[in-house]
Amino acid sequence: MTATHSAPVDPAGASVLERGWQLNPDVSVRPESFGALLYHFGTRRLSFLKDRRLLDVVNHLGEAPTARSACARAGIDDASLPVFARALTRLAETGMLQERP
Amino acid sequence: MGVTIPLVEHFARGLDAPICLTWELTYGCNLACRHCLSSSGRRDPRELTTAEAKAVIDELEDMQVFYVNIGGGEPTIRSDFWELVDYANAHHIGVKFSTNGSRITPEIAARLASNHYVDVQISLDGATAAVNDSVRGVGSFDVAIRAMENLHQAGFPNFKISVVCTRHNLAQIDEFKALADHYDAQLRLTRLRPSGRGAQVWDELHPTATQQRDLHRWLLAHGENVLTGDSFFHLAGFGDPLPGLNLCGAGRVVCLIDPVGDVYACPFAIHEEFRAGNLREAGGFAPIWRRSELFRSLREPQSAGACASCGAYDACRGGCMAAKFFTGLPLDGPDPECVKGYGELALAQVTPGSAPSPSADHSRRSVTPDAPTPGARTPVTLLTGRRPVRACEDSPLALGSSPDDRLGAMTSVP
Numbered sequence: 001m002t003a004t005h006s007a008p009v010d011p012a013g014a015s016v017l018e019r020g021w022q023l024n025p026d027v028s029v030r031p032e033s034f035g036a037l038l039y040h041f042g043t044r045r046l047s048f049l050k051d052r053r054l055l056d057v058v059n060h061l062g063e064a065p066t067a068r069s070a071c072a073r074a075g076i077d078d079a080s081l082p083v084f085a086r087a088l089t090r091l092a093e094t095g096m097l098q099e100r101p
Numbered sequence: 102m103g104v105t106i107p108l109v110e111h112f113a114r115g116l117d118a119p120i121c122l123t124w125e126l127t128y129g130c131n132l133a134c135r136h137c138l139s140s141s142g143r144r145d146p147r148e149l150t151t152a153e154a155k156a157v158i159d160e161l162e163d164m165q166v167f168y169v170n171i172g173g174g175e176p177t178i179r180s181d182f183w184e185l186v187d188y189a190n191a192h193h194i195g196v197k198f199s200t201n202g203s204r205i206t207p208e209i210a211a212r213l214a215s216n217h218y219v220d221v222q223i224s225l226d227g228a229t230a231a232v233n234d235s236v237r238g239v240g241s242f243d244v245a246i247r248a249m250e251n252l253h254q255a256g257f258p259n260f261k262i263s264v265v266c267t268r269h270n271l272a273q274i275d276e277f278k279a280l281a282d283h284y285d286a287q288l289r290l291t292r293l294r295p296s297g298r299g300a301q302v303w304d305e306l307h308p309t310a311t312q313q314r315d316l317h318r319w320l321l322a323h324g325e326n327v328l329t330g331d332s333f334f335h336l337a338g339f340g341d342p343l344p345g346l347n348l349c350g351a352g353r354v355v356c357l358i359d360p361v362g363d364v365y366a367c368p369f370a371i372h373e374e375f376r377a378g379n380l381r382e383a384g385g386f387a388p389i390w391r392r393s394e395l396f397r398s399l400r401e402p403q404s405a406g407a408c409a410s411c412g413a414y415d416a417c418r419g420g421c422m423a424a425k426f427f428t429g430l431p432l433d434g435p436d437p438e439c440v441k442g443y444g445e446l447a448l449a450q451v452t453p454g455s456a457p458s459p460s461a462d463h464s465r466r467s468v469t470p471d472a473p474t475p476g477a478r479t480p481v482t483l484l485t486g487r488r489p490v491r492a493c494e495d496s497p498l499a500l501g502s503s504p505d506d507r508l509g510a511m512t513s514v515p
Contacts, residue, residue, distance in 0.1 A: 034108060034111045039167035039195075041167075041218060044168075044220065048108060
């Protein structure tokens with residue numbers, strides 16, 4: 001099993017925005033009307049993104065220097081940032097996202 | 102912010118592709134379990150060919166179905182079984198297969214341990230040979246244990262031990278857990294349905310009301326460490342829902358492809374009434390999933406019927422469609438194992454013998470004497486089968502603890 005566990009993530013999600021992330025290569029994404037399904041072939045876990053904008057953020061992560069920048073590219077306003085930071089933190093904690101070297 | 106309707110409603114209305122799909126590859130089986138949900142035993146000459154099976158995999162890849170739960174019959178008796186597993190993996194589809202363990206040799210176990218995309222589920226219906234073999238046949242306990250030993254020796258982590266809960270084995274629930282812990286495996290408990298040959302033994306084997314309550318408490322105490330395939334959603338009527346979807350996903354987020362290419366709403370509903378179409382006739386799986394009349398109707402709001410005035414309906418949603426159907430109960434009424442006791446009352450009004458019979462029976466015709474059943478009131482007259490395959494896999498929708506997270510919205514944006 002090659003389930004990837006990222007380094008401990010700041011539980012408050014404060015620093016998650018300042019780092020660069022990418023989708024774990026073991027994870028597949030299926031867009032849905034409500035957002036998306038994510039499946040991790042290593043941990044065999046399924047997650048639900050309940051907001052299309054979160055999918056947009058995830059799709060931008062790979063090319064954006066930081067998660068904050070990915071959120072900006074996805075049009076997330078500042079007021080919503082904490083909510084998205086928490087969601088990204090949860091995705092990182094469960095290995096769906098990896099921090100870029 | 103976020104969706105305007107709850108996630109669970111999206112599921113109830115159906116998705117463009119199933120979240121999890123059970124695919125039974127053959128009706129052939131080298132066991133003859135008394136409760137086999139698909140009445141397996143003999144292969145069916147119409148079973149999908151290797152090429153047809155690969156075409157199904159191609160289509161599932163296009164639909165982005167991430168993984169399939171393969172069962173049967175005993176799927177490993179198909180000579181192309183490993184070829185199909187490899188083909189699925191090469192096409193980005195994970196496989197979990199259910200087996201009685203008879204083909205899990207040390208060599209196969211080593212091969213499985215090296216495959217990142219395969220999961221194995223060993224069926225076991227008693228924590229002792231006496232209890233297990235009374236349902237699954239003489240010698241089947243030893244076969245399953247040997248398979249577990251082989252997987253463990255090969256370093257296969259976290260394989261599943263899959264138990265159908267019965268009146269006779271629920272007293273062993275802690276022993277099952279200990280067995281799973283011993284093999285670094287994960288315990289999976291599922292509900293006995295009166296499907297297939299299970300209809301003949303349901304009265305005798307289904308848990309008592311007291312056992313159901315104890316099981317509910319036990320499952321709550323063990324949380325997500327024990328898998329249930331989301332099969333106990335009728336227990337949500339007790340008040341505290343178990344992790345998972347707690348919704349009947351039939352034709353909405355799950356379905357069954359049977360060995361001859363018939364598509365049913367769920368693995369426990371192999372009956373013409375729940376057949377949405379056939380892959381060969383429809384030109385593939387997607388047209389059936391997306392447009393069949395049956396699946397469309399299942400995605401419509403369902404009537405609570407006789408349950409409308411019950412305060413627990415929002416929690417249990419009337420329970421399991423297949424359990425009702427095969428016990429002769431109306432679909433818009435209580436589950437036969439309704440935790441409020443309405444199922445028992447309803448069952449008392451069913452005319453004996455009036456419940457529908459399974460459409461197809463692949464049981465072997467040769468009658469073999471069965472092992473004595475602890476507490477059995479009647480001698481076993483027919484021996485056939487294999488272990489039931491369960492509906493949805495490991496409660497893929499179970500990742501959190503808040504009420505909303507029960508739906509698996511662990512990465513939800515509120």
